[in-house]
Amino acid sequence: MSFNVEHIKGQQGSTKKDQRLAKIYTTAAQIIEREGYDATSLGNIAKAVGLTKAGLYHYIPSKDNLLFGIMNYGMDRVDEVVIDPTRDIADPVERIRTFISNYFNLIIEDGQSMTIVITETQGLAPTQRRIITKRRRAFYEHLRGAIGEIKQTGAAPVLDVSVTTHSVFGVLVAFAQWYRPNGRFTLQQVIDQVTELTLDRMIGVKMGRSPHTAQ
Numbered sequence: 761m762s763f764n765v766e767h768i769k770g771q772q773g774s775t776k777k778d779q780r781l782a783k784i785y786t787t788a789a790q791i792i793e794r795e796g797y798d799a800t801s802l803g804n805i806a807k808a809v810g811l812t813k814a815g816l817y818h819y820i821p822s823k824d825n826l827l828f829g830i831m832n833y834g835m836d837r838v839d840e841v842v843i844d845p846t847r848d849i850a851d852p853v854e855r856i857r858t859f860i861s862n863y864f865n866l867i868i869e870d871g872q873s874m875t876i877v878i879t880e881t882q883g884l885a886p887t888q889r890r891i892i893t894k895r896r897r898a899f900y901e902h903l904r905g906a907i908g909e910i911k912q913t914g915a916a917p918v919l920d921v922s923v924t925t926h927s928v929f930g931v932l933v934a935f936a937q938w939y940r941p942n943g944r945f946t947l948q949q950v951i952d953q954v955t956e957l958t959l960d961r962m963i964g965v966k967m968g969r970s971p972h973t974a975q
Contacts, residue, residue, distance in 0.1 A: 770932075785834075785874070787808050789834075789874040790873040791808060792875050792877050795894060797883045802823075827884060832892070834870070834875065834877070838899055842899075843898070846859050856906050856907070856959060860951060864939075865947070871951050902930075910963060916965045917964050
């Protein structure tokens with residue numbers, strides 16, 4: 761048995777097995793982010809989630825498939841929580857605003873380690889790396905589409921859609937590495953500030969200051 765997109769897709773159900781698999785992935789991501797992939801053993805993961813090593817094999821066939829499984833799970837969550845809910849938002853500005861809010865809330869809900877781990881593809885086999893790269897590209901293209909619409913409608917003087925998208929993409933991905941839940945700003949305040957930075961300063965959409973934005 762090996763993990764692939766079809767195997768992981770739809771795993772976020774309500775069954776106990778689905779919930780246990782989600783717990784394994786998020787816990788494994790925390791350990792990998794803290795200890796490094798090479799130093800992480802299936803035994804350590806099993807202990808952390810309250811399973812025997814043999815019991816863990818019921819969910820994870822081998823360490824070789826672990827990282828790929830984590831990444832596919834993480835990208836499934838992005839699809840379901842961030843991308844899919846914004847597909848039908850006609851206004852591209854509101855689409856980006858909702859995109860940012862959903863993405864940041866997902867990071868906090870699933871754990872920042874998950875997002876950090878899915879940006880590291882060196883431990884993947886070439887075929888696995890191509891699959892994850894394609895899925896990350898879909899994330900990028902969804903954002904790029906909204907920025908392109910803003911430029912086409914003249915809502916903002918976007919100089920170059922690709923350069924702007926790469927810049928915004930970098931801001932979003934970096935969030936998991938620097939945000940601290942116990943910091944001086946609440947999550948909503950950070951979301952408001954990053955949204956203003958993204959729409960007003962990076963894309964050029966003029967917008968009023970949110971009442972939630974930190975002073």
